[in-house]
Structure formats: structure tokens, C-alpha cells
Amino acid sequence: MTDYEPKIIAFLCNWCSYVAADAAGVSRFQQAANVRVIRVFCSGMVDPSYVLKAFSSGADAVLVAGCHPGDCHYISGNMKALRRSFLLANLLKEMGVDEGRFRLEWIAASESPRYAEVINEMSESVRQLGPMH
Amino acid sequence: MKPKIAIVSASGCRACETTMLDIHYGVSALNRWAEIQFWPFVLGSSMADLERIDHLDVCFFSGAIATGSDRAMAEMLRKKCDRLVAVGACAAYGGMPGLKNLKKPATAEAADRGDLPEELALPEQENRVRALDGVDGIDRVDAVVPGCPAPVNLVWAAVSALVCGGEADARITYAAARLPEEMVRPILSGLGPPPGAVFAGEKAVCATCSRKKEEKRFKAVKRPYQAYESTGRCLLEQGLICQGIATREGCGGLCTGVGVPCRGCYGKPPATFDPGAKMVSAISSTFETEKPAEIQKIADDFVDMTGCFYRYTLPAQCMLMKG
Amino acid sequence: MTMQETTTFEPLKGQDAPCRVRVVPDDGDQRAYLQTTGYLDPADLCIGRAVEELPRILSIRSPAHHLAAARLLDRLFNVEPPDIAKNMRNALGRSLVLCRHLRKLHLLLLDPNDPFPDHRASAKPAGRRAAVAHRRAETVMHALGLAQEAAAILGGRSDHPLTAIAGGVSRFLKDDYYQRLTEIADACLELVLKIEAFFREDLLNEGGPLHHLSEMEIDPVPTATATEGKIVVKDRSGKVVGDFPPEKTPEKISVRREPWSYLPFASLKNGAAGPDTGEKMPGVFLVGPLARMDNEAETETSETRLTPSDACRAMLADLIRTAERMTDLYKKENFVGPAIRTVPEKMGAEAWAALEGPAGLIVLGATVDGKGIVESIRVVDPIQINNGVRCRIAEAAVAEGLAQNRSHTDIKRRLENSLLLF
Structure with missing residues (x-):
């Protein structure tokens, strides 16, 4: 198990979280290298099927990150993501995906340390959980 | 020459198979169009009979794959049939028997089959229930009639399209009214449905x-x-x-x-x-x-x-x- | 045919579950086993589901299970359906009896060599026999078509019905249907009388093609029916020997597995039907039309022997009785009223229900958790109950076939036809 490296798929919103991720890199924050970033225009466009597809294609965890409530570039896209996340998390749990493998986070463009923190936290906890299945 | 057809059920409830009989008056007319060569439920045909058949034109397959004998029959039919049609939700998508896959693996059950004489051995239960195209030896299913059970009108549409060469009669036009246009055109013109056609909207x-x-x-x-x-x-x-x-x-x-x-x-x-x-x-x-x-x-x-x-x-x- | 080695009769046509009969030599004698080779355990499908889904899930076992499961929900939620809902469920039940029996009779009628002879299209005249056989099969299919239409009107679908829900049914009938149901009931009665007549007069009689059904026999066994929500057990002579409510089922009926068949056997526990007679398969009992039979009134059944022919006659009598009751029930006044369901308010933790389905007694029991998820389920139905009788019939058919030196094909046909009736 020592050489197990979890794969995390991160759907990052173009206007906040992606900028934070970019800045986190530029600012050389220490962050785990387990993440594959997919830039989306809004966290609200991450349909539950994207998340299921990520898991079924071998992701060990999925992160959806968007702007803080009220800050959405498209007014309420992030609230759509929020509404879906609870039911989706319950469905995933029923299908045997451990809690903590799917997360929804609000990360503003200015919060690059927060981004690095979330990534590090997530890769550590998923490493503990081990591979899916 | 009349097309040769097979009608079979794997694990399920037989409702789709008896739907074939529910074409009522039409079922005797089926003989006019096709030669039914293999139908265990009505003809009592056995696996040995199937082994002797070289080639079949169409097979209507219903039921999910849940036992070793289901799997063997499905694989053999795929080899012998030009067109394999999944009839009903079980064959097409696994159906209700597939809920068994949600069950935590049983531990105690297998034990009490202990000292059974070999001649009374039962076919193995597969560890997972599968749809027809989920079986390793089956690379494609040529047409699907969904539904639990598959409704008579759509089954009849599939039979007319695949077996009777799309000969227009009242029933197929009725069923065709519910099918997408790009499927109905080739059927009514006698070309047969496009590969992988699903007989539904x-x-x-x-x-x-x-x-x-x-x-x-x-x-x-x-x-x-x-x-x-x-x-x-x-x-x-x-x-x-x-x-x-x-x-x-x-x-x-x-x-x-x-x-x-x-x-x-x-x-x-x-x-x-x-x-x-x-x-x-x-x-x-x-x-x-x-x-x-x-x-x-x-x-x-x-x-x-x-x-x-x-x-x-x-x-x-x-x-x-x-x- | 003589047997020194294992012989198999497979597949047996017309059977609901995939099965075969395997005859194994046993110290110079033979023993016949009726093996069910594939089986879906209802518990595998139901445990973990929301309890209100049971009528739709269990309907794949038989359409009558849909009604039995709805009754289970009534008990679980402690509600009494309004009269029109009861009538609609009852009416659906009646049409299902016709559907089931007519399907069996159609399978009995199909010619073993050419099930769908097209006597009109063939070049040479096929003769009176084929034309008559064809006509008879079509009469049965006609009645079946009508019964299925009634079931579709009342249940939404004839095969896996939909409309029975907790506390009632899911919708009122549409206005056009009242008249149609009356027409169907009248037409069914007429057709069923015709069918009964040609079965009784031509097919089952001496010299008739189904006469072989009376050539094999087993000892009669106790019977059980669901009467007014209770399970009533009668002994071989038809005398009531006991009754119990469905929740007592685990104490009275055991469900046992044998290593050589996937389908379990339900049998009466000691004392439920009088003294044990020391048989090799104790507690075997029977449900279905034969059990519903009121012995003296309807047919002459013997106390000392039971033949598949008796079962066939019972089925025909059941058809007529059901069609007759349909004409009384399929009237507009029975299907109109203020409400179609009583909405449940609170949920219990455990419930049992018994229903007399077309094939016989169905007992369901379930326990649920606080959210209404099924935790355990007990299903005792004709498939398991008649399993024991079917095994005996298979033994009798094989023994009779061997004694008369019949061919493999002939024995297989006799097996198939007689098993169809139980």
C-alpha cells in the first residue's frame, strides 16, 4: 500500500477556484500531486453524471469547487451545485463510495492557501481509505 | 425460404416469453412466416437440439443471465444467430433480478449442498446477475425490446420487422406510431431495423x-x-x-x-x-x-x-x- | 424404456420455473427427482427496498403476488380499503384466475409436434382433427385475450399489474370501461362454458388425447386455502382440520431446502393437519383449484387417489365459477364511490397477509425498520407449496411410464402435461 497514490479529479469553477488553484501554484504552496484538474465554467454545470463518470473511470475521489454563495459569476450556479450535492452524496454512500471521497467546497479566487489545504487534506484522507473497490 | 427463429428465456419470470404467445391469433400466423426451430417453453427443445442446429436467423432472448446454463445458452445462441434480440428489461438491462447484485455476499448458503451425488448437481449460480450483453462471449446485441414485461405491440413490431420483413399490417403500423421515424422507415421499406435498434421511443x-x-x-x-x-x-x-x-x-x-x-x-x-x-x-x-x-x-x-x-x-x- | 443409468428429461415445456426430471438408479430401482435448476429468491430482491414497492417487485413472481403484497401493506399501515377498491382488487383477482388457467389449458392443447399448425395455408387438407384442434386453441386464446383485457383495465397491465397500493387502488376507472367490463364478463362466461365442455367431453375422456392424465395417481394430500384472511387446512377427505391467521404461518408451515433443487419446499409442520403418517416427505400439502374444490358439489374426486386429471377438472370448474362471479362483479355500481383509497397515517413494524391467488394460497410476511425499509420477508406461495406434490407426480409419471415400457418422448410428454396442472 505504500506506493498507492490516489487519483483525485477536481472540477474547478473558472472564475474562483481555478484562479485559486493557479495562484496556489504560482505562489509555490506545498500541495499533493494527486489532482487532475478539470476547468468548468461554473460549479453549477457539474452534473451528477460527471461525478459518477469520474468514479467509474477510476477516480478515487472527486472535488467540486466553486465560488462562495452569493459570489457566483452566473448569479446562482453554485447554489445549484449545493442543492445537488446532498442527494448525490447520499446516493454515492448507498453505492458503497465512502464519505469523504466526494466533496463540494467554496474556494474564492483569493483563497489559494485554502485550495492547497483542501487538496492536501483530501489526498491524505483518501490515502487512508485506500483504492476504490 | 422461411427464416429460422429461436425463442428462449433465461432467469426471469416468463412474462416476456408468454408475450410471444399473446400475439393471440397472430401466433399461429407466425408459422407462415418463420420456422420456429428452438423454443424450450413451447416446443420443449433441449440444449442438445440447439447444438445440432447450424444456423439461426433471429433469436428472441428474454431473462437475465444468473446461472451457468443461462450463460452457456446465451453464448451458443450468439454463435449460431445472425440477429440476437434482447426482449424485456431482464435481457436488455439485467432487470429486477439484477437487484440481487446489491445483496451482500451470502456465506452460509453454499454449505448445505454438501454430499450431493454428481448426477444431481445443479447449474452453478453466477456471482453476479448480468444483462445479455454483459456476458463475455457476447460482443453485441442486434436489437432490444425494452419493458417489464415487454409489451405485445412492441414485441410484435420487432417480430414483424425482423422476421416478416416488415410486411405492413395493422399491428406494425400501430406499433410504428410509437417508434422513432429513422427506425420505422427502413422497417417499412423492408431493409430491417438499423443495427442496435431499440424498439421504443x-x-x-x-x-x-x-x-x-x-x-x-x-x-x-x-x-x-x-x-x-x-x-x-x-x-x-x-x-x-x-x-x-x-x-x-x-x-x-x-x-x-x-x-x-x-x-x-x-x-x-x-x-x-x-x-x-x-x-x-x-x-x-x-x-x-x-x-x-x-x-x-x-x-x-x-x-x-x-x-x-x-x-x-x-x-x-x-x-x-x-x- | 428401461433404465440402468441416469436419465434426464429436460427441458420440461410449459413450466414456470426452469426444471428437469432426473431419474437415478438406486439399488436396482430408480428414483425420480424433480429439480428446479434456476431460482430467484424473493428475499434477494425485496430486502433493502422501500416497503411500498413490494406489490411491484413481487408481481414478477405471479400477478396475484401484487394483490397479496397490497394486502400486506394494508395490514402494515393498519388501513381498510374502501369498498370500491376492494371490488376492483377482487375483480382484478378474478381476471387473473382466468388468465392463469387459460394459459395452462392453451399449453395443454398445443400439439407437441407442431404447436402452431397452419391448416389454412398448407397445401393438402390437414383434416378435421387439425382444424378442430386449431379452433379449440383459438377459442382458449380468445378467452385469454378478453381476460387479459379485463386485467389491463383493472390492473393497468395484465402481466405485472400496477394499481393495487397501500390502502386501496391507485385510480378510478374511466367511464368507457364500465360497459366494456360487463361485455367482457359475459363473453368470457360463454367461451369458458364452451372450453369446459370440449375438455370434459372430448379431451379428458377415454380415447381423448388428454386421457393419459388419469392414468397416473398419487395418494391424496391435505389441502390449504385462504378463506376470509385465514388459512384453512383440510385433510384428504375434505374435512376442515385446522385454521390459523397468517401471522401464525412460521409455527404451522416450514420452508425447507433440499440440496438437489434450488426451489425450497413448503410443508405443514407436525400437527397442522392431523397425525403424521410416516411418509418419506412429511407435511406435503396442496393448494390451488383442487384445494378450493368443494368436494361433493363440484366434481367427483376420490379420497384414495389423486390424478392430474382431477386437477384439470378442478381447474375447469374453477374457471366456470370465476367467470360466473365475474358477471356479478363486473358492474358499474361496484366500481363507483367516493374514494379509492384510505390514506395510511402510521406504519407498523411487522405484518402478515394471506390471499387466495389463481394458483392457490399466498402468504406474505415482512418486517420493516423505522423508515419503512424491508428488513426481512417471508414468502410462502404455490410455487413452493406445490413443489412437494409436483415431485410426487414426477415420481408417479416416471414409475407408470417405466412399468408400461413407454418411450422417453412419451414419458416426457406425460410429465409435462401433468406437472402443468399443479
């Missing part, structure tokens, strides 16, 4: 459901034992889980029409990726509140989503649990 059940859809907003999930309007408003709007939105059309909104919510026996429509994901998205977009605690509370009232959203499709269309 292309849209979601909602497209033909008779209920009124207004604005979708729901505050709490309702279960079908609770009070709801038996006719009139959309069931999903009333807070019931109705899977019409994530289900292929073709039944004409049968269940919703008689006042019970859709459970998805036609499988997902082509534009949907995963029926469960579609349902999650459709349901949660109608939550009115934006407060996380309230949303959590509504979400926690949903029970057994897997057994509901994938009632008929778990082995074939559930991205996370298929295979």
Missing part, C-alpha cells in the same frame, strides 16, 4: 405522459403510500419519485396514467448518461430552499435510491455498480 417517458407539468418545486419527498393526486398533476411535482424523466419512452406513460410513479423499466433514454445521476439532478434542482441544513434534511428522507433509480438497470446502466 427516443425521448423520456415525460414526453408522452398524460399528466400536467407546471412548475417543479418540492419541499419534501413523498412516498407512494402517502396521499397524492391520482390523476392530474405531474407526480414528481407532487414530491413523489417518478422516474419518467430518466426513462426511455415507448410505454405511453402507462404507469403514470394509472396513478403510480414510473420505475424505469425501459432503461435510460439515449441522451442520459446514468439514470441515477439524472434523477439526482432532476430532483434536487427542484428543491426550493438554499439553506444547507434544510437541503440535507430533505435529502436524508430519500430511501433506497439505488434500488429505486436502478430498479431494472443495475447490471447494465449503473455506472458505478455494473459489470
Whole structure:
């Protein structure tokens, strides 16, 4: 198990979280290298099927990150993501995906340390959980 | 020469197979068009008979693959048949028997078959229930008639299209009215349906459901034992889980029409990726509140989503649990 | 045919579950085993589901299970359906009896060599026999078509019905249907009388093609029916020897597995039907039309022997009785009223229900958790109950066939036809 490296798929919103991720890199924050970033225009466009597809294609965890409530570039896209996340998390749990493998986070463009923190936290906890299945 | 056909059932309830007999007066006419060479349920044909047959034109296969003998029969039919047709939700998507895959593996059960003489040995149970195209030796299924059970009109449409060369008669035109145009044209012109054709509509059940859809907003999930309007408003709007939105059309909104919510026996429509994901998205977009605690509370009232959203499709269309 | 080695009769046509009969030599003698080779355990499908889904899930076992499961929900939620809902469920039940029996009779009628003879299209005249056989099969299919239409009107679908829900049914009938149901009931009665007559007069009689059904026999066994929500057990002579409510089922009926068949056997526990007679398969009993039979009134059944022919006659009598009752029930006044369901208010933790289905007694029991998720389920139905009798019939058919030195094909046909009736 020592050489197990979890794969995390991160759907990052173009206007906040992606900028934070970019800045986190530029600012050389220490962050785990387990993440594959997919830039989306809004966290609200991450349909539950994207998340299921990520898991079924071998992701060990999925992160959806968007702007803080009220800050959405498209007014309420992030609230759509929020509404879906609870039911989706319950469905995933029923299908045997451990809690903590799917997360929804609000990360503003200015919060690059927060981004690095979330990534590090997530890769550590998923490493503990081990591979899916 | 008359086409040679086979009609078989693997694990299931025989409803689809008896639907073939329910073509009523038409079933004796079937002999005029085709030679039925293999039909265990009606002719009593055995696997040995099947081994002796070199070639079959069409096979109508219903039932899920749950035992070793189901698998052997399916693989052999694939080799001998030009066109293998999955009839009913079980053959097409795993169907209700597929719910068995949700069960935690049993430990005690196998033990008591201990000192059985070899001649009384039973066919092995597969560890997972599969749809017809989930079997290793089966690379393709040429046509699908969905439904649990597959309805007589669509079964008859498939029979007329694949066996009778699309000879137009009253029944096929009736069934054709529900089929997508790009499928009906080649059938009526005698070319036969396109490869992989699904004998059903292309849209979601909602497209033909008779209920009124207004604005979708729901505050709490309702279960079908609770009070709801038996006719009139959309069931999903009333807070019931109705899977019409994530289900292929073709039944004409049968269940919703008689006042019970859709459970998805036609499988997902082509534009949907995963029926469960579609349902999650459709349901949660109608939550009115934006407060996380309230949303959590509504979400926690949903029970057994897997057994509901994938009632008929778990082995074939559930991205996370298929295979 | 003589047997020194294992012989198999497979597949047996017309059987609901995939099965075969395997005859194994046993110390110079033979023993016949009726093996069910594939089986879906209802518990595998039901445990973990929301309890209100049971009527729709269990309907794949038989359409009558849909009604039995709805009754289970009534008990679980402690509600009494309004009269029109009861009538609609009852009416659906009647049409299902016709569907089931007519399907069996159609399978009995099909010619073993050429099930769908097209006597009109063939070049040489096929003769009176074929034309008459064809006509008879079509009469049965006609009646079946009508019964299925009634079931579709009342249940939404004839095969896996939909409309029975907790506390009632899911919708009122449409206006056009009242008249149609009356027409169907009248037409069914007429057709069923015709069918009964040609079965009784031509097919089952001496010299008739189904006469072989009376050539094998087993000892009669106790019977059980569901009468007014209770399970009533009668002994071989038809005398009531006991009754118990459905929740007592685990004490009275055991469900046992044998290593050589996937399908379990339900049998009466000691004392449920009088003294044990020391048989090799104790507690075997029977449900279905034969059990519903009121011995003296309807047919002459013997106390000392039971033949598949008796079962066939019972089925025909059952058809007529059901069609007759349909004409009384399929009237507009029975299907109109203020409400179609009583909405449940609170949920219990455990419930049992018994229903007399077309094939016989169905007992369901379930326990649920606080959210209404099924935790355990007990299903005792004709498939398991008649399993024991079917095994005996298979033994008798094989023994009779061997004694008369019949061919493999002939024995197989006799097996198939007689098993169809139980």
C-alpha cells in the first residue's frame, strides 16, 4: 500500500477556484500531486453524471469547487451545485463510495492557501481509505 | 425460404416469453412466416437440439443471465444467430433480478449442498446477475425490446420487422406510431431495423405522459403510500419519485396514467448518461430552499435510491455498480 | 424404456420455473427427482427496498403476488380499503384466475409436434382433427385475450399489474370501461362454458388425447386455502382440520431446502393437519383449484387417489365459477364511490397477509425498520407449496411410464402435461 497514490479529479469553477488553484501554484504552496484538474465554467454545470463518470473511470475521489454563495459569476450556479450535492452524496454512500471521497467546497479566487489545504487534506484522507473497490 | 427463429428465456419470470404467445391469433400466423426451430417453453427443445442446429436467423432472448446454463445458452445462441434480440428489461438491462447484485455476499448458503451425488448437481449460480450483453462471449446485441414485461405491440413490431420483413399490417403500423421515424422507415421499406435498434421511443417517458407539468418545486419527498393526486398533476411535482424523466419512452406513460410513479423499466433514454445521476439532478434542482441544513434534511428522507433509480438497470446502466 | 443409468428429461415445456426430471438408479430401482435448476429468491430482491414497492417487485413472481403484497401493506399501515377498491382488487383477482388457467389449458392443447399448425395455408387438407384442434386453441386464446383485457383495465397491465397500493387502488376507472367490463364478463362466461365442455367431453375422456392424465395417481394430500384472511387446512377427505391467521404461518408451515433443487419446499409442520403418517416427505400439502374444490358439489374426486386429471377438472370448474362471479362483479355500481383509497397515517413494524391467488394460497410476511425499509420477508406461495406434490407426480409419471415400457418422448410428454396442472 505504500506506493498507492490516489487519483483525485477536481472540477474547478473558472472564475474562483481555478484562479485559486493557479495562484496556489504560482505562489509555490506545498500541495499533493494527486489532482487532475478539470476547468468548468461554473460549479453549477457539474452534473451528477460527471461525478459518477469520474468514479467509474477510476477516480478515487472527486472535488467540486466553486465560488462562495452569493459570489457566483452566473448569479446562482453554485447554489445549484449545493442543492445537488446532498442527494448525490447520499446516493454515492448507498453505492458503497465512502464519505469523504466526494466533496463540494467554496474556494474564492483569493483563497489559494485554502485550495492547497483542501487538496492536501483530501489526498491524505483518501490515502487512508485506500483504492476504490 | 422461411427464416429460422429461436425463442428462449433465461432467469426471469416468463412474462416476456408468454408475450410471444399473446400475439393471440397472430401466433399461429407466425408459422407462415418463420420456422420456429428452438423454443424450450413451447416446443420443449433441449440444449442438445440447439447444438445440432447450424444456423439461426433471429433469436428472441428474454431473462437475465444468473446461472451457468443461462450463460452457456446465451453464448451458443450468439454463435449460431445472425440477429440476437434482447426482449424485456431482464435481457436488455439485467432487470429486477439484477437487484440481487446489491445483496451482500451470502456465506452460509453454499454449505448445505454438501454430499450431493454428481448426477444431481445443479447449474452453478453466477456471482453476479448480468444483462445479455454483459456476458463475455457476447460482443453485441442486434436489437432490444425494452419493458417489464415487454409489451405485445412492441414485441410484435420487432417480430414483424425482423422476421416478416416488415410486411405492413395493422399491428406494425400501430406499433410504428410509437417508434422513432429513422427506425420505422427502413422497417417499412423492408431493409430491417438499423443495427442496435431499440424498439421504443427516443425521448423520456415525460414526453408522452398524460399528466400536467407546471412548475417543479418540492419541499419534501413523498412516498407512494402517502396521499397524492391520482390523476392530474405531474407526480414528481407532487414530491413523489417518478422516474419518467430518466426513462426511455415507448410505454405511453402507462404507469403514470394509472396513478403510480414510473420505475424505469425501459432503461435510460439515449441522451442520459446514468439514470441515477439524472434523477439526482432532476430532483434536487427542484428543491426550493438554499439553506444547507434544510437541503440535507430533505435529502436524508430519500430511501433506497439505488434500488429505486436502478430498479431494472443495475447490471447494465449503473455506472458505478455494473459489470 | 428401461433404465440402468441416469436419465434426464429436460427441458420440461410449459413450466414456470426452469426444471428437469432426473431419474437415478438406486439399488436396482430408480428414483425420480424433480429439480428446479434456476431460482430467484424473493428475499434477494425485496430486502433493502422501500416497503411500498413490494406489490411491484413481487408481481414478477405471479400477478396475484401484487394483490397479496397490497394486502400486506394494508395490514402494515393498519388501513381498510374502501369498498370500491376492494371490488376492483377482487375483480382484478378474478381476471387473473382466468388468465392463469387459460394459459395452462392453451399449453395443454398445443400439439407437441407442431404447436402452431397452419391448416389454412398448407397445401393438402390437414383434416378435421387439425382444424378442430386449431379452433379449440383459438377459442382458449380468445378467452385469454378478453381476460387479459379485463386485467389491463383493472390492473393497468395484465402481466405485472400496477394499481393495487397501500390502502386501496391507485385510480378510478374511466367511464368507457364500465360497459366494456360487463361485455367482457359475459363473453368470457360463454367461451369458458364452451372450453369446459370440449375438455370434459372430448379431451379428458377415454380415447381423448388428454386421457393419459388419469392414468397416473398419487395418494391424496391435505389441502390449504385462504378463506376470509385465514388459512384453512383440510385433510384428504375434505374435512376442515385446522385454521390459523397468517401471522401464525412460521409455527404451522416450514420452508425447507433440499440440496438437489434450488426451489425450497413448503410443508405443514407436525400437527397442522392431523397425525403424521410416516411418509418419506412429511407435511406435503396442496393448494390451488383442487384445494378450493368443494368436494361433493363440484366434481367427483376420490379420497384414495389423486390424478392430474382431477386437477384439470378442478381447474375447469374453477374457471366456470370465476367467470360466473365475474358477471356479478363486473358492474358499474361496484366500481363507483367516493374514494379509492384510505390514506395510511402510521406504519407498523411487522405484518402478515394471506390471499387466495389463481394458483392457490399466498402468504406474505415482512418486517420493516423505522423508515419503512424491508428488513426481512417471508414468502410462502404455490410455487413452493406445490413443489412437494409436483415431485410426487414426477415420481408417479416416471414409475407408470417405466412399468408400461413407454418411450422417453412419451414419458416426457406425460410429465409435462401433468406437472402443468399443479
